[in-house]
Amino acid sequence: MNPKTYNRPLYQPAAPYDQTGLVFFPAFDWAISPTHPEREERLLYTRDQIFEEGIMDLPQIRQYQPRLAELKDIARVHFCVPNVAAQASEAHRIAAGGALVIADAVLSDEIKNGFALVRPPGHHAMRVAHGNRGFCNINNEAIMVEYVRQKYGLRRVAIIDTDVHHGDGTQDIYWHDPDVLFISFHQDGRTLYPGTGFMNETGGPLAQGTTINVPLPPGTTDEGIFYVLDNLVLPILDEFQPELIVNSAGQDNHYSDPLANMSFSARGYAILNEKLAPDIAVLEGGYSIETALPYVNLGIIMAMAGLDYSNLYEPDYRQNRFKENRNRMQQLEKIVQQQYHLFQRRHQLTAQGRPTGEPFYQRQRHIYYDTDQIREQQLETLRICPRCPGYLMIDSEAAGPQGRIKVHCISIPQQACSGCQRAARDHYAKMRRRPPEACAYSYLQDRPRDTYQQYDYHRQREQTL
Amino acid sequence: MLIGIDVGGTFTDGVLYHDHKILRSMKSPTESDNLQASVLAVLDELLKDTRGSDIARVVLSTTLVTNLLATGGGDKVALILIPGPGLNLRQLRFFNFAYIVEGATDFRGRITEPLNKSQIERAGEEIVAAGIDKVAIAGKFSPRNSSHERETKQILLSRHPHLQIITGFEVSGQLNFLRRTVTTYYTAVTKNTWASFATNVQAAIRARGIDAAIDILKADGGTMPLPVSLQYPCETIFSGPAASTMGAYALTLDEKTSVVIDIGGTTTDLALILEGEPLHSSRGALIGGLHSNVRSFATRALALGGDSAVRWQEGKLTIGPDRLGPAACFGGPVATPTDAINLLKQGKLGPLPPSQQALEKIARPAGLTVAELAQQTIDQAIAQLLASINDMFTAWEQEPAYKIWELIHRRPVTADRVIGIGAAAAAFMPLIAAKLGCRSFVHTYSPIANALGAAVSRPTLSLLLHADTKRRHYHLNIDGITGSCNSNWRLTDAKEEARNQLRKIAQQRGIGHYANQYEFFREEQFNMIRGWSTTGKLYDVGIQIAPGVIDGFKGVQP
Numbered sequence A: 001m002n003p004k005t006y007n008r009p010l011y012q013p014a015a016p017y018d019q020t021g022l023v024f025f026p027a028f029d030w031a032i033s034p035t036h037p038e039r040e041e042r043l044l045y046t047r048d049q050i051f052e053e054g055i056m057d058l059p060q061i062r063q064y065q066p067r068l069a070e071l072k073d074i075a076r077v078h079f080c081v082p083n084v085a086a087q088a089s090e091a092h093r094i095a096a097g098g099a100l101v102i103a104d105a106v107l108s109d110e111i112k113n114g115f116a117l118v119r120p121p122g123h124h125a126m127r128v129a130h131g132n133r134g135f136c137n138i139n140n141e142a143i144m145v146e147y148v149r150q151k152y153g154l155r156r157v158a159i160i161d162t163d164v165h166h167g168d169g170t171q172d173i174y175w176h177d178p179d180v181l182f183i184s185f186h187q188d189g190r191t192l193y194p195g196t197g198f199m200n201e202t203g204g205p206l207a208q209g210t211t212i213n214v215p216l217p218p219g220t221t222d223e224g225i226f227y228v229l230d231n232l233v234l235p236i237l238d239e240f241q242p243e244l245i246v247n248s249a250g251q252d253n254h255y256s257d258p259l260a261n262m263s264f265s266a267r268g269y270a271i272l273n274e275k276l277a278p279d280i281a282v283l284e285g286g287y288s289i290e291t292a293l294p295y296v297n298l299g300i301i302m303a304m305a306g307l308d309y310s311n312l313y314e315p316d317y318r319q320n321r322f323k324e325n326r327n328r329m330q331q332l333e334k335i336v337q338q339q340y341h342l343f344q345r346r347h348q349l350t351a352q353g354r355p356t357g358e359p360f361y362q363r364q365r366h367i368y369y370d371t372d373q374i375r376e377q378q379l380e381t382l383r384i385c386p387r388c389p390g391y392l393m394i395d396s397e398a399a400g401p402q403g404r405i406k407v408h409c410i411s412i413p414q415q416a417c418s419g420c421q422r423a424a425r426d427h428y429a430k431m432r433r434r435p436p437e438a439c440a441y442s443y444l445q446d447r448p449r450d451t452y453q454q455y456d457y458h459r460q461r462e463q464t465l
Numbered sequence B: 001m002l003i004g005i006d007v008g009g010t011f012t013d014g015v016l017y018h019d020h021k022i023l024r025s026m027k028s029p030t031e032s033d034n035l036q037a038s039v040l041a042v043l044d045e046l047l048k049d050t051r052g053s054d055i056a057r058v059v060l061s062t063t064l065v066t067n068l069l070a071t072g073g074g075d076k077v078a079l080i081l082i083p084g085p086g087l088n089l090r091q092l093r094f095f096n097f098a099y100i101v102e103g104a105t106d107f108r109g110r111i112t113e114p115l116n117k118s119q120i121e122r123a124g125e126e127i128v129a130a131g132i133d134k135v136a137i138a139g140k141f142s143p144r145n146s147s148h149e150r151e152t153k154q155i156l157l158s159r160h161p162h163l164q165i166i167t168g169f170e171v172s173g174q175l176n177f178l179r180r181t182v183t184t185y186y187t188a189v190t191k192n193t194w195a196s197f198a199t200n201v202q203a204a205i206r207a208r209g210i211d212a213a214i215d216i217l218k219a220d221g222g223t224m225p226l227p228v229s230l231q232y233p234c235e236t237i238f239s240g241p242a243a244s245t246m247g248a249y250a251l252t253l254d255e256k257t258s259v260v261i262d263i264g265g266t267t268t269d270l271a272l273i274l275e276g277e278p279l280h281s282s283r284g285a286l287i288g289g290l291h292s293n294v295r296s297f298a299t300r301a302l303a304l305g306g307d308s309a310v311r312w313q314e315g316k317l318t319i320g321p322d323r324l325g326p327a328a329c330f331g332g333p334v335a336t337p338t339d340a341i342n343l344l345k346q347g348k349l350g351p352l353p354p355s356q357q358a359l360e361k362i363a364r365p366a367g368l369t370v371a372e373l374a375q376q377t378i379d380q381a382i383a384q385l386l387a388s389i390n391d392m393f394t395a396w397e398q399e400p401a402y403k404i405w406e407l408i409h410r411r412p413v414t415a416d417r418v419i420g421i422g423a424a425a426a427a428f429m430p431l432i433a434a435k436l437g438c439r440s441f442v443h444t445y446s447p448i449a450n451a452l453g454a455a456v457s458r459p460t461l462s463l464l465l466h467a468d469t470k471r472r473h474y475h476l477n478i479d480g481i482t483g484s485c486n487s488n489w490r491l492t493d494a495k496e497e498a499r500n501q502l503r504k505i506a507q508q509r510g511i512g513h514y515a516n517q518y519e520f521f522r523e524e525q526f527n528m529i530r531g532w533s534t535t536g537k538l539y540d541v542g543i544q545i546a547p548g549v550i551d552g553f554k555g556v557q558p
């Protein structure tokens, strides 16, 4: 568990492809509300720390400017109700766009890896977006992953969610996708928002074992998280062989975070990122804005850039302040063993999961949007296809302070077979002609063609992105 | 009457200016090992028909400190760093006598670790034993609380009163510990050499009967009184490109967007004027490859000039990076871009045959006609320049923004005009302007615009005020000035204080008459929320006297 020792001097010039890209976008003029944790001040001290550190002057670091994500980039992932513009403000589009800038630079080999240090966050935003959940409207990582799959032809991607909260939005988006490995470790959902992320959440019937949840007992320390990394996350990544590794990098596992109860340190975050070696990290949560964020963010940058972080510590950090206890370690050992077993049986489980003769699989869900106080009912219908992961239909009805709305969504994944593609497009055409009762919009997310349609029944108008 | 003198690497230029006319101008080779002589030679020439007592201002721009730093000269300095948590500076290998001392201050200016006094005492012994008598001290977050730096200085002085010590908070109050370290260190390295040069030149000027103000041009395009420069020697680096840029500015004085192109013998310097305002670099001038805190124009230098040697090597045409002498048409040994233009313009610049012969030596083995070679040379030189110009615009467009408003209101910039500076400018400008699709501007006085720029530039002063109402204090980025503030301070109070401080400092520096020409360039406020309620505010206010021309200057008659 000792950090590697480095010989590289601070000022040795780095070859361009050996640089770490950084988008720093603190959105100093944006807040959910003046006293909300997601407010202007959140990255202020992080700015002070990285500016004073002078880290952006180092040849190992290359700073990039974010851009606005296109509406189409967002529609590739989300069914935004009623439309993309309504859910994605400029702030959201810049945060997602920051991730896209880093992705472009990594995939065109301009840099070896990159960190989108942006806000607002996104990992609680699900496929259907009626409003803000857990401070998130749109899912920055998913938007980036679908963008690089579309633009650079990538297929196998791993998203490791290291935020203390379960990445339920990302899990939802990749639930039925066997080519995106989603691993989330987080404080146990019985003790923390959003109350999900249990071990039995393992993915849809045709994508079993590529969703892996690791609920951690409150108080877990650096040592515990390294144990999970070394014995579960890294071996799985080794076997899965993703073309891109994304760290959905929340910083609220920190011992000082006001919203959670874990005992992770800034140096722990640096070691985590060194072990994980993500191609791209995207900032998620983290609300200990003075005590943790300045040091954690610096640690992630230093680790990704291969800079020596042995002198990085929080002012109140004392060695051995947090020790892993036997009881927690035993729990972790059990979880790791069980989830590794799950991953290894994924093909077998998926084969078992194809119910014989049933053409469709359905599940009912209830989703709560804490920030916007919206309650959503979903009926998911997945085509069980012998040749591909199937296309997905979602009937969604939401009720909140703004009223009630019902929509119908159809998603064709990139890997869909031609039969599923045809069937899904026919279904959308049929839905356009004959609206379901009280339905305001129908959506078609056609990833193979990269076109995104939305039909407004009231105005009888179609919009295409 | 005003005098401006720009001591460049190759030439020293000077002008005598009065009432919108240039009465005299002068260009003479720089004696690189005796800059004072170069200054005085030009000064005496300018004063030939003028009495010293008629001179109201002398402005100097010199490469002294730039040269000193480039050649590794100056005094031997020991560095004491108080970094606290962060980068591991034990790997910072660019200074020889560097000591790292325990102690830490955080971003709010709170002391998070006490100083390790015995480490400082030990460092002091070693420094003195090594025969070093200058020390630079830099602590992380010292602009937010300088007590560690001050205490370190006290400890050293109490045992070794002869030490000359520079502290980081006095040199720069901007957040960037590495740049502050570099700037503090090099301030200590150059301070004495600069001081002896400046005081000697001042004495020589006074001996010529001039009792007017003597100002020094800074990298940011503004001037500072000579006595102030003794404290900030590093501010004088890169004043050459600043002089050219301010010269271009002074010759145009409008709101257009221009590319300033200073074509010298060996190099070309580029700068931007965006809607009438010269563009500063966001990163600070480079000293020995390291970023400093010295505010400078966003300039770019190309190893390509009017006298660059043209060659045919391995089937390819090369231009520069060296200069073997003047252009062939002015008696030089080899063909140059100037000869190429001279050939295509049928001897407009100088005698045609030498250009022709020099080009022919290259054209024949290359299998080209002389005209083809000349055209290729020009095309290639212009292409190189254009690439750099586009690069500059792109860099500007990609300057980081940290607010949504800034990002979405950004629009691409295009040049309205190219402004040619320097002797070779006239020949090249129309060609570059044609490629950029903009106008070309070359003034009669373009060849000595740098000296004019020095003569008519006004003083600049830039203040950053950071206030923390919870800690009830504020600090400035200059001279380590701090003060206390009320817990109910508003942004307007912070701005008022910044304005008062600007006035006070301007007065002290003898530039008080410019104190009213200020502008605010930053106004930021943050609520500090703890436990769902506001417990204080943080303000960042920037106020400056921006680069500009002196009162009453309206341009120069051609």
Ligand SMILES: [Zn+2]
Residues within 6 Å of the ligand: A163, A164, A165, A250, A252, A284, A285, A286
């Ligand atoms: Zn979180």
Ligand SMILES: [Zn+2]
Residues within 6 Å of the ligand: A385, A386, A387, A388, A389, A390, A391, A416, A417, A418, A419, A420, A421
């Ligand atoms: Zn299929």
